[in-house]
Amino acid sequence: MAAEVSSLGHALQLHALILKTGGDHLHPHSSLAFSHPGRSSAIANAVVRCYARSDRPREALLFFFHLQRSGPAPDPFALTFLLSSCARLRAASEGRQIHALSLKRGFSSNRRVQNSLIHMYSACGFLDHAAEVFDRVPERDVVSWTSMINGAVEANRPLRALHLFDSMQRHGVEPNDATIVAVLRACAEAGALGLGRRVHEMAVQARLDSKPKVATSLIDMYAKCGCIASAERLFEQMPNKDLFAWTAMIFGLANHGRCEDALRLFYQVVEDGMRPNDRTITAVLSACRNAGKVAEGYRIYNYMHRYELRPRIQHYGCMVDLLARAGHLDEAEGFLRRIPIEPDGIMWRTLIWASKLHGKFDHAERLMNEWKVLEKNSTESENFVLIGNMYASIGKWEDKANVRELMLANRINKVPGCSRIEVNGIVHEFEAGDSGHPESKRIYEKINEMAEKLRLEGYTPKASEVLLDMEDDEKILQLHHHSERLAVAFGLISTNPGEKILVVKNLRSCEDCHTAMKLISKVYNREITIRDRIRFHHFVNGSCSCKDYW
Numbered sequence: 275m276a277a278e279v280s281s282l283g284h285a286l287q288l289h290a291l292i293l294k295t296g297g298d299h300l301h302p303h304s305s306l307a308f309s310h311p312g313r314s315s316a317i318a319n320a321v322v323r324c325y326a327r328s329d330r331p332r333e334a335l336l337f338f339f340h341l342q343r344s345g346p347a348p349d350p351f352a353l354t355f356l357l358s359s360c361a362r363l364r365a366a367s368e369g370r371q372i373h374a375l376s377l378k379r380g381f382s383s384n385r386r387v388q389n390s391l392i393h394m395y396s397a398c399g400f401l402d403h404a405a406e407v408f409d410r411v412p413e414r415d416v417v418s419w420t421s422m423i424n425g426a427v428e429a430n431r432p433l434r435a436l437h438l439f440d441s442m443q444r445h446g447v448e449p450n451d452a453t454i455v456a457v458l459r460a461c462a463e464a465g466a467l468g469l470g471r472r473v474h475e476m477a478v479q480a481r482l483d484s485k486p487k488v489a490t491s492l493i494d495m496y497a498k499c500g501c502i503a504s505a506e507r508l509f510e511q512m513p514n515k516d517l518f519a520w521t522a523m524i525f526g527l528a529n530h531g532r533c534e535d536a537l538r539l540f541y542q543v544v545e546d547g548m549r550p551n552d553r554t555i556t557a558v559l560s561a562c563r564n565a566g567k568v569a570e571g572y573r574i575y576n577y578m579h580r581y582e583l584r585p586r587i588q589h590y591g592c593m594v595d596l597l598a599r600a601g602h603l604d605e606a607e608g609f610l611r612r613i614p615i616e617p618d619g620i621m622w623r624t625l626i627w628a629s630k631l632h633g634k635f636d637h638a639e640r641l642m643n644e645w646k647v648l649e650k651n652s653t654e655s656e657n658f659v660l661i662g663n664m665y666a667s668i669g670k671w672e673d674k675a676n677v678r679e680l681m682l683a684n685r686i687n688k689v690p691g692c693s694r695i696e697v698n699g700i701v702h703e704f705e706a707g708d709s710g711h712p713e714s715k716r717i718y719e720k721i722n723e724m725a726e727k728l729r730l731e732g733y734t735p736k737a738s739e740v741l742l743d744m745e746d747d748e749k750i751l752q753l754h755h756h757s758e759r760l761a762v763a764f765g766l767i768s769t770n771p772g773e774k775i776l777v778v779k780n781l782r783s784c785e786d787c788h789t790a791m792k793l794i795s796k797v798y799n800r801e802i803t804i805r806d807r808i809r810f811h812h813f814v815n816g817s818c819s820c821k822d823y824w
Contacts, residue, residue: 322355331359335368348375350384357390361397369394389417396425401434416450424456427463433694433701435460436469451482458491462498465778465805468699470495490519497526500776500803500810517543521554528561530810531819536561537570549581552589559592564809566600566823587618594621598628599823603637623660635668655686693757693779697768704760706752713764720763725754727797728790735786753786758804762791766798779806788824792816 318341325334338348338356348356353376360369373391381387388411395404404425411418419442426435439457442449449457454477461470474492477483483492489512496505509515509523520543527536540558543550555578562571575593578585590613597606606625610617622645629638642661662677681688691706702711711717735753753759758779765775783791783806795802796816804811812819 319349319352319355322352326355326359326362331362334359335363335365348379350376350381350387353381354386354390357387357394361390361394364398366395366398366400369398385411385413385415389415389421392418392421392425396421396428399429401425401429401431414445414447416447416453419445419447420450420453420456423453423460427456427459430463432460432463432466433703436464436466436701449476449480451485451488454480454482455487455491458488458495462491462495463778464696464701465499465694465776466696466699466701467496467499467501467776468696469701470499472699486514486516486519490516490522493519493526494522497522497529498805500774500805500812502526502530502532517548517551517554520548521551521557524554524557525560528557528564528809529805530812531564533561533565533567533570540574544577550577550583552583552586555583556588556592559589559596563592563596563599564820564824566596568596568600568602571596585613587615590615591618591621591624595624595628598625599631601628601632603629603632603634607641619654619657623656626660626664630664630667635664638664639668655681655688658686659688689781691757691779691781693761693777695761695765695775695777697765702761702764704757704764706757706760707755708757708760711760711764713767716767717760717763720767721754721759724759724763724766724790724794724797728793731793731797733790733793735790753784753790756784756787758783758787759790762794762802765802766800772799774801774803776803777805779804782807782824783811788818788822792818 318338322334322338325331325337334356338352342348353372356372357369360366360372369391373394376382376384376387376391388407391407392404392411395401395407404422408414408418408422419438423435423438423442426432426438435456439449439453439460442453454473457473458470461467461473474483474495477488477492482488489508493505493508496502496508505523505526509519512519520539524536524539527533527539536558540550540554543554555574558574559571562568562574571593575585575589578589590610594606594610594617597603597609603625606628610621610625622641626638626641626645629635629641642664658677658681662674662681665671665674665677680686692703694701694703696702704711708714709718758777761777762775765777769775783804788811791802791804791811791813793816794800795813799815802813804813808824809820811824
């Protein structure tokens with residue numbers, strides 16, 4: 275009978291029959307005739323499996339915990355399905371209970387259970403817990419390695435993911451398509467183009483590159499590593515493009531500032547009869563945002579009603595960002611106040627930041643006072659940093675100091691600026707003022723050289739960008755030591771003349787660094803690409819692809 279339970283509909287019918295005939299549990303003398311050894315356990319597994327694979331994974335947990343009162347003892351198969359449900363739900367507490375149950379039942383050495391535990395802990399953000407299980411696995415298979423790699427990517431630790439992949443190869447474990455997808459995601463986040471290309475070659479050799487998920491991940495990797503032309507070639511070569519591939523390409527074009535091309539692809543999706551999903555709408559709204567196309571943004575937003583898509587917080591956020599960045603501050607505020615959900619911190623920060631950008635400091639201060647984020651004991655460092663910087667920008671140093679004291683009292687640390695650059699297949703990471711790199715002496719010599727050449731070009735550092743109460747000379751030194759400048763300096767001393775430089779930064783670039791990068795590209799005759807938190811900036815011969823709108 276268990277083999278016949280192959281869909282959620284069957285599972286629901288069987289679940290109802292179990293409750294009707296067996297009361298609160300599976301009973302060996304019920305009309306289900308569980309007369310064979312293990313029959314009740316097999317049927318319970320079938321129900322759990324169907325729920326776990328459906329869009330109702332929580333039902334798998336509820337059903338299982340209900341059965342534990344007097345139903346059949348769980349076997350390893352049931353535990354793997356349940357751990358999968360916990361991973362999908364990010365239900366770490368329930369996952370720990372199932373882990374304890376696996377230990378109690380003596381299944382902790384079962385390979386399937388071990389791999390499921392690694393996946394569950396990784397998906398729930400407990401990478402160290404996943405590593406503890408992983409380290410105890412005597413013979414790790416491709417699933418074990420892939421779960422750890424994917425977990426590291428999910429935890430925003432792409433360099434760790436790449437180190438794990440390197441170790442996996444040294445252990446002689448062949449990657450599968452899921453591994454390739456996870457590693458390509460890590461390459462994309464780290465900006466590791468060289469490694470990404472090698473993984474592409476591996477996928478081709480293993481004949482995995484034609485699999486839709488791998489092909490889409492390749493498009494995403496090349497786009498996020500600055501090679502939008504390579505992403506486009508792969509996209510055009512795909513014989514059967516699914517919606518995920520179209521969406522990845524639209525996102526890539528949007529992030530590179532190619533709004534018209536992103537819109538063209540979106541309307542092609544519509545004309546071809548495909549139904550865009552939430553993520554597709556987010557991608558094309560991002561394109562409108564990056565180009566300041568307000569009317570087109572409204573048009574795309576209204577497309578959601580046509581497809582009966584309910585706007586989510588990311589869509590509202592894109593619209594607020596689009597309107598605010600374009601200078602339509604009152605319209606953006608009105609939009610924020612009309613949405614049917616509670617605006618999140620990102621939307622408020624966007625509106626306050628845009629008010630500062632457009633010189634509307636009174637407007638920004640009014641929003642800050644209304645939001646009262648600091649009174650809510652928020653734990654988001656970005657809230658404190660934004661408000662502290664706003665006070666600094668209008669010279670209210672005492673208020674900024676109070677914000678700093680609140681951060682210290684609440685043990686809230688500012689997210690440090692961090693930039694990565696890949697040279698000869700190795701990703702190097704820099705923080706602002708970093709002095710721990712083996713080439714630090716040469717890097718700072720190049721920084722001083724860059725500063726002198728920029729001065730001769732007429733560059734004047736914008737000391738107001740450093741929102742600290744210090745002398746201007748100290749502020750200028752701070753600007754010169756921003757993380758992306760250290761990364762570019764390292765790129766200049768470590769690569770051949772004329773070679774392109776790609777830097778990935780975790781935060782938005784400041785206005786002064788943006789101005790400096792334009793001049794550096796001209797002075798050193800280098801094409802420099804910076805991918806910050808918002809978008810790509812391609813600096814060539816003194817100009818930027820964003821046209822100073824970002």
